[in-house]
Each structure stands twice: as C-alpha cells, then as structure tokens.
Amino acid sequence: AQSVTQLGSHVSVSEGALVLLRCNYSSSVPPYLFWYVQYPNQGLQLLLKYTSAATLVKGINGFEAEFKKSETSFHLTKPSAHMSDAAEYFCAVRNNNAGNMLTFGGGTRLMVKP
Amino acid sequence: DSGVTQTPKHLITATGQRVTLRCSPRSGDLSVYWYQQSLDQGLQFLIQYYNGEERAKGNILERFSAQQFPDLHSELNLSSLELGDSALYFCASSPPGSGGGNTIYFGEGSWLTVV
Numbered sequence: 001a002q003s004v005t006q007l008g009s010h011v012s013v014s015e016g017a018l019v020l021l022r023c024n025y026s027s028s029v030p031p032y033l034f035w036y037v038q039y040p041n042q043g044l045q046l047l048l049k050y051t052s053a054a055t056l057v058k059g060i061n062g063f064e065a066e067f068k069k070s071e072t073s074f075h076l077t078k079p080s081a082h083m084s085d086a087a088e089y090f091c092a093v094r095n096n097n098a099g100n101m102l103t104f105g106g107g108t109r110l111m112v113k114p
Numbered sequence: 115d116s117g118v119t120q121t122p123k124h125l126i127t128a129t130g131q132r133v134t135l136r137c138s139p140r141s142g143d144l145s146v147y148w149y150q151q152s153l154d155q156g157l158q159f160l161i162q163y164y165n166g167e168e169r170a171k172g173n174i175l176e177r178f179s180a181q182q183f184p185d186l187h188s189e190l191n192l193s194s195l196e197l198g199d200s201a202l203y204f205c206a207s208s209p210p211g212s213g214g215g216n217t218i219y220f221g222e223g224s225w226l227t228v229v
Contacts, residue, residue, distance in 0.1 A: 044204065045116070101170055
C-alpha cells in the first residue's frame with residue numbers, strides 16, 4: 001500500500017523567505033510523486049511531478065522539489081515566498097498499477113506574512 | 115482552466131435526499147476519478163472509471179454510485195444523504211497511456227451541503 005505524510009499542517013513564512021514543505025512517502029514500488037496547489041475556493045492545480053527522470057524537478061511559479069529515495073522524501077521548496085503563494089499544498093503518490101489513482105497527504109496550509 | 119468541467123458548483127440539499135454530480139473530462143481523456151474532500155478526512159479517492167468500465171474503487175460508501183457514459187462524461191450519485199456527506203467533490207481525468215506518470219487534471223469541484 002502506498003501512503004504520503006506531510007509534516008506540518010500549517011507553515012508560516014515571511015514574504016521573501018524560503019518556503020520548505022515536507023513530504024515523505026511510502027511505496028512498495030518506485031513511485032510517481034506529485035505536488036498540487038489549491039487556492040481558496042478553487043480546484044487542484046499541478047505544481048510539478050516526478051516520474052523517474054531527473055531527481056530535481058522544477059515546476060510552475062518558481063517551485064521545485066527533490067526526490068530522495070534514501071530518505072523516501074519529496075520536499076517542495078521555493079527560494080523566496082510571495083504573498084500569492086498562500087494556499088494549501090498537497091503531496092501525492094501514484095503507482096503504475098491497476099487504477100493508478102493518486103493517494104494524497106493531509107495537506108499543508110502555507111501562510112505568507114508581509 | 116484544467117479542461118475538466120463539473121456541475122453544479124454548489125448544491126444544498128436536505129438529509130435523506132439524493133443528488134447527482136456531473137463531470138465532463140478533458141477532451142481525449144479516458145480515465146475519470148472522483149475524490150471527496152472534507153475537513154476531517156482530507157482528500158479521499160472514491161472511484162475510477164476507464165473508458166466506461168470501473169477500474170478501481172476506494173473509500174466509496176454503498177449509498178454512493180457512479181458511472182461513465184459512452185461519451186465519457188461521468189456522474190456520481192449520492193443517496194440517503196447524511197450531514198457528514200457535506201464536502202467538496204472533485205472529478206479528475208487523465209489521458210490514456212504512459213501509466214502512472216500521466217498528470218491527473220482536476221475540476222473545480224462541486225460543493226455539497228447537506229442540511
């Protein structure tokens with residue numbers, strides 16, 4: 001069975017500070033990993049995904065994530081936070097098996113202080 | 115805009131009633147997924163269809179059912195509604211081929227409030 005743990009349900013940073021959102025996964029087979037963002041009253045938008053190519057993945061809006069197999073992690077980072085980054089972020093894992101649905105973590109709400 | 119269309123956007127109904135949520139996937143996508151998002155349960159996978167056939171089932175209650183039609187749109191039917199069914203219901207779709215690396219695209223969701 002696959003699962004995702006996101007450490008910290010709420011993270012607060014100052015504008016211009018580094019954003020680090022943590023994600024650890026559990027999977028019995030090499031995973032595909034995703035980060036989605038949900039702005040208030042909106043659907044889920046894909047930020048980036050890891051599909052076994054480069055371990056450092058760059059996404060939209062200046063975000064990137066690094067796949068570390070030894071640590072079973074896929075943390076999301078952004079060098080400098082903007083006010084517009086305030087949203088909820090979800091890490092998800094997906095296996096290439098029957099159904100291959102996404103299994104989501106509990107989400108991390110990012111707050112950006114001026 | 116993800117290209118996944120869900121209707122209605124908001125729905126308020128009474129306990130015991132039945133509602134139908136509708137989803138049109140992105141053009142060319144064969145897979146449709148339904149997810150439920152609530153404060154206490156987070157994002158839960160309900161069910162997946164692929165080209166009209168049920169592919170996988172998650173934490174879907176027996177009071178809930180879904181189907182995918184020949185034109186690939188999908189409906190999620192929720193019956194005997196309870197207060198705890200109040201949630202945001204997402205439909206998502208993904209293209210055929212390339213397995214788990216494909217992106218799954220989400221609609222904006224249908225807000226269901228049961229009173």
